[in-house]
Amino acid sequence: DGFRHYLTPEYVAGETVRVKLLTRTARGTLPEAAATEMSLPLNKRFIRPYCPGNAQVNGKRYPTVVAGEINVSWATRNRQSQTAYLVLQTEGAITPETGQTVTVRFYNENGQLARTVSGITGNATTWPLAQELGDSGLGRVNAHVKVEIEASRDGHVSWQKHVIEFDRTGYGLRYGDYYGGA
Known part of the structure; x- marks a missing residue:
């Protein structure tokens, strides 16, 4: 604790x-020549x-398979008020x-961005089946979907984001794996 160093x-x-x-x-200090050099990019993490x-997704944390429309939900966080204790992910x-909002991105089974929903001030969004059908360009829902969830405020985007990937099931999808159900 007494050996902190601040850069001038x-x-x-x-x-x-x-x-x-x-x-x-207690045995001494590691010689500088023996220390591994690391690179640290400065990306304004403190202000994000x-x-x-x-x-x-559909009421489950990181599901492996989802049927029907995709409902994404989350709990908002606040870097300014979360100072008294560590907040669990499940809280x-x-x-x-x-001014903080949430952006959710949906990627199709080919890994291409299919839809972005941004400026969300609540705690949930939905990708309805009819919208997914139009966005997929396949004439059917995607067999696999990736969802990304991140926060933004004043042009600053959260340092990390949730990435949730799952298979889709339903009539005509993955028959034999899930027998048409989840």
Whole structure:
């Protein structure tokens, strides 16, 4: 604790800082020549909003298979008020920062972006079957879907995002794997 080091030069966003961590134990300090150099890109992590928590698809956390329309839900987070204790991923919503919104992206079975829903101020969004049929370009729902969930505020996007991938099932999809049901 008493061996912290603060950098005197200031760095700006987009710069990459090269650092070496020199561990100190009762046996001494690791020689600088023996330390591994690491690169740390400065991406304004402190100012970015927290990623939503408790992400679910059709009421399940990270399901392997989903039938019917895709309902995505999450619990909002707040980097300014989450200071008293560590908030579990499974906890409910915390009032988000002013101006904070959520973006959800849906990718088709070929990994291509099919739909983006942005500016969401609530805790859920839906990709209805009729919309998915139109977005997929396949004449059917996708056999596999990837969903990304992230927060944004004032042009800053959350450092991390949820990525949930799952198979789709239903009439005509994956017969033999799920027998038409989930």
